[in-house]
Amino acid sequence: MKRSAETATATPDARGYFGEYGGRFVPETLVPALDELEAAFSEAMADEEFLGRFAQLQATYTGRPTPLTYASRLSEHLGGARIWLKREDLAHTGAHKINNAMGQALLAQRMGKRRIVAETGAGQHGVASATVAALLGQDCHVYMGSVDIARQQPNVFRMRLLGAEVIPVESGSRTLKDAINEAIRDWVTNVRDTFYLLGSALGPHPYPLMVREFQSVIGLEAREQVLDASGQLPDVCVACVGGGSNAIGLFHAFRNDESVDLIGVEAGGHGIASGAHAARFADPSLGRPGVLHGTRSFVLQNQDGQIMNTHSISAGLDYASVGPEHAWLRAEERAHYTLATDEEALTAFQTLSRLEGIIPALESAHAVAEAIKRAPTMPRDSVMLVNLSGRGDKDLDTVIQQLEGEL
Numbered sequence: 347m348k349r350s351a352e353t354a355t356a357t358p359d360a361r362g363y364f365g366e367y368g369g370r371f372v373p374e375t376l377v378p379a380l381d382e383l384e385a386a387f388s389e390a391m392a393d394e395e396f397l398g399r400f401a402q403l404q405a406t407y408t409g410r411p412t413p414l415t416y417a418s419r420l421s422e423h424l425g426g427a428r429i430w431l432k433r434e435d436l437a438h439t440g441a442h443k444i445n446n447a448m449g450q451a452l453l454a455q456r457m458g459k460r461r462i463v464a465e466t467g468a469g470q471h472g473v474a475s476a477t478v479a480a481l482l483g484q485d486c487h488v489y490m491g492s493v494d495i496a497r498q499q500p501n502v503f504r505m506r507l508l509g510a511e512v513i514p515v516e517s518g519s520r521t522l523k524d525a526i527n528e529a530i531r532d533w534v535t536n537v538r539d540t541f542y543l544l545g546s547a548l549g550p551h552p553y554p555l556m557v558r559e560f561q562s563v564i565g566l567e568a569r570e571q572v573l574d575a576s577g578q579l580p581d582v583c584v585a586c587v588g589g590g591s592n593a594i595g596l597f598h599a600f601r602n603d604e605s606v607d608l609i610g611v612e613a614g615g616h617g618i619a620s621g622a623h624a625a626r627f628a629d630p631s632l633g634r635p636g637v638l639h640g641t642r643s644f645v646l647q648n649q650d651g652q653i654m655n656t657h658s659i660s661a662g663l664d665y666a667s668v669g670p671e672h673a674w675l676r677a678e679e680r681a682h683y684t685l686a687t688d689e690e691a692l693t694a695f696q697t698l699s700r701l702e703g704i705i706p707a708l709e710s711a712h713a714v715a716e717a718i719k720r721a722p723t724m725p726r727d728s729v730m731l732v733n734l735s736g737r738g739d740k741d742l743d744t745v746i747q748q749l750e751g752e753l
C-alpha cells in the first residue's frame with residue numbers, strides 16, 4: 347500500500363485538494379461564497395450546539411442509527427464470507443441522501459440563508475432536500491432536467507407536495523449534468539440569500555469535504571455495529587459509487603484500518619465495450635482526469651474533452667464524473683474500484699429480495715452484485731460489510747419493464 351499515514355489524515359489540504367484531485371474551478375464571483383461557506387462549515391463543526399441539534403434530528407427524524415442486518419440466507423447461499431448490510435434504506439425518505447441534506451440545510455439556517463437551491467437527477471436528492479426544507483421552513487428550488495422530469499414523475503410530485511418548486515432544465519442533454527449547471531448559475535446570481543445544497547461528494551471545495559463529513563455517520567455507526575455483531579473488523583467494505591457520497595460515508599471511518607479492503611462499485615451499464623456505462627475508472631479510453639462542475643477528478647470524456655453521455659439502469663449512478671476523494675483513494679491504492687453491469691445489478695436486486703426480504707435500490711444492487719461475486723472467494727470466517735444505500739420502491743417501474751414476463 348502506497349499511502350502514508352500523513353496524507354491519510356490531512357485530506358483535503360487547505361485548498362481542497364486530495365492529492366492532485368479536487369480544488370475549486372469556479373467563476374471569480376463564486377470564490378467569496380465558497381470562502382464564506384468554508385468558514386461557516388468549519389465553525390459549525392466546532393460548535394457543540396450545532397452538532398447536538400444535528401445529532402438530535404438524526405435520532406428523532408431521520409431514524410438513526412440505522413440497523414446493521416446479518417444477511418444469513420445470502421451468506422449461506424454464497425458459501426463464503428459472512429455478509430452484513432448497513433441499512434441506509436431504512437433512513438427517512440429511503441436512502442442515505444438525507445444525512446447530507448440535513449447537515450447542509452442546518453448549515454444554511456445557521457448562515458441565515460432561507461433560500462435553498464438543489465439539483466436532482468432521479469429526484470432522490472431533490473426529495474431529501476425538499477423534505478429537510480419543509481422541516482426547517484426553508485424555501486426550496488430544485489433544478490431537474492426535463493428528460494428526468496418526464497421519467498421520474500412520482501418524485502416530481504413528492505417534491506411539489508413537500509412545498510418545493512421543481513424547475514425544468516431544457517439545456518444540453520436535459521439531465522443531471524445540466525441541472526447542476528443551472529443550480530450553480532442560480533447560486534452565482536442569488537448568492538447573498540441563497541444556499542446551494544449539493545447532493546454528492548462533488549463540486550468545488552469545500553463540498554466534497556462537507557458531504558463526506560455529513561455522510562461519515564454511516565461508517566462510524568457501521569464500524570461499531572459490525573465489531574459488536576461479529577467481534578471483528580470487516581475484511582472488506584463494499585459500496586456503490588455514483589458521485590461517491592454513500593461510499594465515502596462508509597469508507598471514511600475505516601480509512602486507518604489497514605486490514606480493511608475498501609471496494610467501490612461503479613455502473614457498468616451494458617459493459618465497457620458498449621461505451622454505454624458510467625464507469626469512470628474502469629474505462630481507460632474514456633475515463634481520464636479532467637474538470638467537471640468545479641472539481642478535478644476522473645471524467646468520462648472524448649478525445650476533445652467533451653463530456654460523454656453515460657448510461658446506467660440506476661439513475662443515481664448515471665454521472666460522468668466521480669467525487670475527487672475517490673480518484674485520490676484509488677491513486678493511493680487505499681480503495682479499489684470495480685463495476686457491475688445493469689444485468690448483474692438486476693440479478694442482485696432479485697437475489698436480495700428473495701433471500702433476505704429486502705428490495706434494494708438499483709444503485710445499492712450494484713454493491714450487492716459485487717458481494718455475490720466476491721463472497722464465495724473468501725473464507726467462511728471472513729466478514730463483508732455492504733452498504734445498502736437505499737430501498738428499491740422507487741425502481742419498481744424500471745424493474746417491471748426489464749423483467750416483463752419473467753415474474
Ligand SMILES: *Cc1c(COP(=O)(O)O)cnc(C)c1O
Pocket residue numbers: 441442443470471545546547586587588589590591592593662663707709710735736737
Ligand atoms: C443517489 C444515490 C446513490 C448514488 O449517489 P452517491 O453519492 O454515489 O452515494 C446511491 N444509492 C442511492 C439509493 C441513491 O439514491
